[in-house]
Amino acid sequence: MDITLNTIDKQFGQFKALDNIDLHIESGELIALLGPSGSGKTTLLRIIAGLEFADGGGVYFGGEDVVAIPLRKRQIGFVFQHYALFKHMTVRDNVSFGLRVRKGEIRPDKAAIRRRADELLDLVQLSELGDRYPHQLSGGQRQRVALARALAIEPKVLLLDEPFGALDAKVRKELRQWLRELHQKTGVTTLFVTHDQEEALELADRVVIMSGGKIAQVGSVDEVYERPASPLVFDFLGSTNRIPAKLQDDHLIVGGQQIVRYNGNQTGNVTIYVRPGDLRVAGTRDIGLDATVLNVQRTGPIVRATVEIPSTGQRLSVEMPHLHHDVKQLIPKQTLRLRLMQFSVFAAEPDLISESIIAPHLIGRERLRQA
Amino acid sequence: MSTTLSVKANHSAVTESAGMRQLLIAGALLFLLLFLLLPLISVFFEALRNGIGTYAEALTEPDALAAVKLTLIAAGISVPLNLVFGVAAAWAVAKFEFRGKTLLITLIDLPFSVSPVVAGLIYILMFGASGWAAGLIADTNIQIIFALPGIVLATIFVTFPFVARELIPLMQEQGTDDEQAALSLGANGWQTFWHVTLPNVRWGLLYGVLLCNARAMGEFGAVSVVSGHIRGETNTMPLHVEILYNEYNFAAAFAMASVLASLALLTLGLKSLLETRHGEALSQSHKH
Numbered sequence: 065m066d067i068t069l070n071t072i073d074k075q076f077g078q079f080k081a082l083d084n085i086d087l088h089i090e091s092g093e094l095i096a097l098l099g100p101s102g103s104g105k106t107t108l109l110r111i112i113a114g115l116e117f118a119d120g121g122g123v124y125f126g127g128e129d130v131v132a133i134p135l136r137k138r139q140i141g142f143v144f145q146h147y148a149l150f151k152h153m154t155v156r157d158n159v160s161f162g163l164r165v166r167k168g169e170i171r172p173d174k175a176a177i178r179r180r181a182d183e184l185l186d187l188v189q190l191s192e193l194g195d196r197y198p199h200q201l202s203g204g205q206r207q208r209v210a211l212a213r214a215l216a217i218e219p220k221v222l223l224l225d226e227p228f229g230a231l232d233a234k235v236r237k238e239l240r241q242w243l244r245e246l247h248q249k250t251g252v253t254t255l256f257v258t259h260d261q262e263e264a265l266e267l268a269d270r271v272v273i274m275s276g277g278k279i280a281q282v283g284s285v286d287e288v289y290e291r292p293a294s295p296l297v298f299d300f301l302g303s304t305n306r307i308p309a310k311l312q313d314d315h316l317i318v319g320g321q322q323i324v325r326y327n328g329n330q331t332g333n334v335t336i337y338v339r340p341g342d343l344r345v346a347g348t349r350d351i352g353l354d355a356t357v358l359n360v361q362r363t364g365p366i367v368r369a370t371v372e373i374p375s376t377g378q379r380l381s382v383e384m385p386h387l388h389h390d391v392k393q394l395i396p397k398q399t400l401r402l403r404l405m406q407f408s409v410f411a412a413e414p415d416l417i418s419e420s421i422i423a424p425h426l427i428g429r430e431r432l433r434q435a
Numbered sequence: 436m437s438t439t440l441s442v443k444a445n446h447s448a449v450t451e452s453a454g455m456r457q458l459l460i461a462g463a464l465l466f467l468l469l470f471l472l473l474p475l476i477s478v479f480f481e482a483l484r485n486g487i488g489t490y491a492e493a494l495t496e497p498d499a500l501a502a503v504k505l506t507l508i509a510a511g512i513s514v515p516l517n518l519v520f521g522v523a524a525a526w527a528v529a530k531f532e533f534r535g536k537t538l539l540i541t542l543i544d545l546p547f548s549v550s551p552v553v554a555g556l557i558y559i560l561m562f563g564a565s566g567w568a569a570g571l572i573a574d575t576n577i578q579i580i581f582a583l584p585g586i587v588l589a590t591i592f593v594t595f596p597f598v599a600r601e602l603i604p605l606m607q608e609q610g611t612d613d614e615q616a617a618l619s620l621g622a623n624g625w626q627t628f629w630h631v632t633l634p635n636v637r638w639g640l641l642y643g644v645l646l647c648n649a650r651a652m653g654e655f656g657a658v659s660v661v662s663g664h665i666r667g668e669t670n671t672m673p674l675h676v677e678i679l680y681n682e683y684n685f686a687a688a689f690a691m692a693s694v695l696a697s698l699a700l701l702t703l704g705l706k707s708l709l710e711t712r713h714g715e716a717l718s719q720s721h722k723h
Contacts, residue, residue, distance in 0.1 A: 115615055135618045142619040148612035152634040162620035165630070217620055 065126045065220040065253050066091040067112065072121035074107055074277075081107045082118070083277040089255070089270075091126075094247050096264035097257045099274035100300070105257045106225055108274070112255065113223050114138045125220055141214030141252070145226040147206045149198040155209050156181045156194035162217035184212040187246070204235040211243075215250065224256035228263065240267050261301045265289060273297050295410050298337045305343075305380045307336040307353075307373075308412060315351075316409070319375025323353040324404050338407035340368070340383040345390040346403035353402045355380065360394045362386060369394045371402070478696050481689035493687035494694065501667040502675035502691070508583065509658075509671060510651040513590040517647055521598025522640070526632065528599075529606030530614065540603070546595045554592045555660025558585055581663030586671065589657035594647045601643030605636055605717065638713040642706065649702040653695060 067089040074082040082104045089095055097105040110116035112123060114135035123130050130138055150158050157164075160181040163172055172180065185191045188208040198206055207227060214222060227243070228236040244267055247254055258264050264271050265285050273280045273288060280300075281293040292298035307318055311334050315322040318336075346352035355371035358379070362368075369382045382402070384391050393400060451459070483490055493499060524543060528536060546554065561568040562579040572579065579585045613635060617627040633640075655673040662669040664678065672695055679688035710717065 113619065115619075135615070136621050136623065138619075139621075140619060142616065144612050144616060146612065148616040150613060150617075150631055150634075161617070161622070161630075165617075165620065165622040165626045213616075213620065 067221060067253065067255075068122075068124040068127075069108075069112070070122040070124070072108070072111060072123070073119045074104070074111065074116070075119055080277050082111070085121070085277075085279060087272065087279065087282065089253060091253055092251045093253055094244070094267065094269045095255045096268035096271045097255060097274060098259070098261060098264040098271055098300070099280075100259060103274040104277040105259075105272075105274045109223050109225055109255060109257050112221070113140050113142050115142070139217060139220050141211075141217065141219030141222040143207070143210045143214050143222070143224040143227055145229050147198075147210040149206055149209055149213070151198055153197075154194065155190065155196050155198065155201070156185065158198065158209055159184050159194075159212045159216055161213060180216065184216055187215070187249070188212040189242075202235075203231045204239055207231065207239060208242075211246070215252070219252060222252045222254040224254070226257055226259070228258075228260075236263070243267065265301070273300060275300075290406070292337075292408055295335070295337060298408055298410075303340055303381070305336075305338050305340060307338065307378065307380070308376075309334055309336050309409075311409070318353055319373060321354060321375065322351055324351065324407075326409065333412040334409050335412045336404070336407050336409055338404050340381040342404065342406040343380070343382045343402045344384070344405055345393050346401040348401075350401070350403060353404065354399060355402055356399045357394055357396050359396055367391050367394065371400070374399075475696060478689055479693050481685060482693040484689075485686045489686050490690050493690035496687070498667045498670070499675060499687070499691060502670045502672050503694075505583070505586070505668075505670065506652050506672045509586050509590050510648055512587050513594060513651050514644060514648050516591055517594055517598050518640075518644055520595070521600075521602060521643060521647075522633075524599040525602030525606050525636075526628070528603050529609075530611055530632075543596050543599050543603075546593055551589075551593055551654065551656030552660055555589050555657035557592070558588050558661050580661055581665065581669055583669070585661035586658050586669065589661045590651050590654055593654050593657045594651045597647035597650065598640065598643035601639050601646070602636055605639040606632075609635055638709060638716040642709050642717055645702055645705055645709070649699060652698060 067087075069085055069087040072082050072085040074080075085104075085108060097109060099105045107116060111118050114130070114133065118131070125138075150161065153161070156178070160177050163177045163180060166172075182191065182194065185194050188211055190205060190208055190212070193201065193205065198209065201209065211224075228239055231239065240263060256267070268285065270282060270284055271288050272282050275296055281288050281297045283291075288297060289301055292301065298304060309323070310317045310332070311326060312331050314325060314327055316324050316326045316334070316336060353373065354375075355373050358370045358372055360367065360369045365386050367384050367386050367388075369384075370379055371382055372379050380402075382394070384394075450456070494503075524539065527533070528540060559580060560566050562572070562585065563569065566580075577584065579588070613631050614627050617631045622630065653673060654671075655677075658671055659674055659677075662671065662674055664670060664674060666678065670678065672691060676688050676691045676695070679685075679691065
């Protein structure tokens with residue numbers, strides 16, 4: 065079932081929670097709503113579910129306007145952050161609840177209900193635990209019961225509110241993988257809300273990044289990660305070095321040094337956004353950014369270094385896989401030349417040159433070579 | 436370094452010295468013994484002073500039986516009504532937002548702050564011979580004051596808040612996620628209430644009903660005003676105790692009082708049992 069949202073507005077008192085949201089989701093997509101708290105992502109999810117009502121705008125499931133359809137008839141599967149399992153029912157009864165409350169002809173007979181519940185428990189790999197009560201399960205198991213329960217009513221759309229928020233890191237990783245596989249098996253259009261960019265990037269087909277009640281960018285994981293539409297999106301998707309620079313003569317210049325070619329054909333002050341992991345040691349004859357190593361720290365499979373640009377005194381962080389051949393050049397007090405493999409450039413003072421710069425900009429040599 | 440530290444086990448910074456602790460505990464125990472336990476024991480002692488025969492006789496005499504029966508009927512009507520009202524009010528207050536919610540909560544508390552005598556007088560003023568509502572029922576044959584309906588009304592008024600007061604914080608704590616989940620799965624309002632909300636509050640509800648019942652059976656003031664003290668007809672157990680006592684029939688008065696006291700002890704026992712067994716299912720204020 066495809067979903068279309070049309071100019072959705074929502075106000076809570078003085079606070080504008082959602083501002084003119086337009087979004088189209090294809091049938092069978094797995095979408096992440098990503099944003100900091102207060103960005104409106106959960107409100108949007110609840111409006112799609114029918115748990116909350118928009119002040120204006122339309123919600124369409126497969127072309128049908130569902131705004132007037134109440135929650136219980138909308139046939140959505142909603143998974144709550146804290147699972148909202150019925151404590152006094154066994155796992156099997158929880159899963160079959162949606163079938164047991166049906167009336168008349170659409171209610172399957174007892175044997176069929178039980179069979180369906182067992183099928184779903186099988187699907188979420190909990191077939192052994194049907195007779196347990198929710199309090200006897202771990203957090204990850206509870207989350208899977210909540211999913212099975214939501215799937216029991218054969219939902220048109222599956223909506224998950226911070227599905228892994230209350231779980232520890234290891235379980236979270238396993239469940240992500242598992243949810244991805246489950247989605248491939250069932251093919252239900254799925255939206256989930258998260259504030260964890262890693263989770264969004266790992267799991268979703270497309271990511272909707274929200275900020276201040278607006279959609280900051282929508283795109284595939286590659287698109288949003290490699291062509292962030294704004295500094296905000298870049299910032300939100302991972303750790304960031306911001307380097308003030310000048311754009312002149314087809315080069316970006318930091319502290320009087322030409323550090324990388326950039327065909328911009330303009331002149332002006334810009335900010336370079338580059339991720340710590342996208343910095344590498346340059347060859348001796350290449351241009352790059354000179355920096356002095358201050359300290360090196362190994363954290364598991366990643367080596368982190370802090371370097372300083374001598375001409376400006378700015379500090380940057382650099383990250384490399386621990387087996388990378390550049391790692392042995394990361395020696396404190398040593399001066400290196402760094403190359404920027406992938407970065408974005410945004411106008412430093414928008415009014416100066418934003419008109420002329422074709423933002424967003426991304427140049428990565430590695431990328432160019434591929435293209 | 437660590438060897439120079441002297442470690443005193445079981446001695447935290449906020450603990451008083453042993454002597455002080457013993458003194459405080461002894462003081463509290465002595466107080467309880469003098470003011471609660473001794474009077475309670477003396478009730479049973481006085482009741483049985485003239486032997487078990489007199490005791491049984493006092494309880495099986497027709498007027499006593501009528502009082503027990505009336506008390507059971509009054510409680511049997513008012514407790515279920517307050518149960519329904521309390522659940523409805525708590526459901527409304529905890530799960531919905533509406534205008535006048537604060538006013539409703541304040542009104543629910545009103546019976547706790549009004550003297551029971553006033554509560555009884557309200558009904559006399561309404562339904563008494565010159566009361567403004569008396570005209571409404573004048574044509575029918577229904578008598579309210581000095582009859583069962585008046586006793587039930589007064590009892591309902593006084594025991595109004597128990598169930599609602601117990602359920603409101605409990606339901607507020609639990610939030611609405613479970614209900615929303617049930618609705619999203621296709622349940623209608625009644626199914627959601629019956630299969631999800633009610634089971635979630637069942638122990639709290641039982642707790643509220645227990646307290647409500649104890650008060651309904653033991654209420655004196657409000658019922659006293661509206662009952663008219665007609666022996667064998669409008670006398671509840673607490674009123675019967677008073678009448679017997681005023682007639683210097685101490686053995687019978689204490690016999691009846693001992694039944695009420697036993698009821699209180701039973702309530703207390705069940706209440707403690709609920710608190711220890713299902714503390715986590717009761718609202719925050721009762722958790723240990």
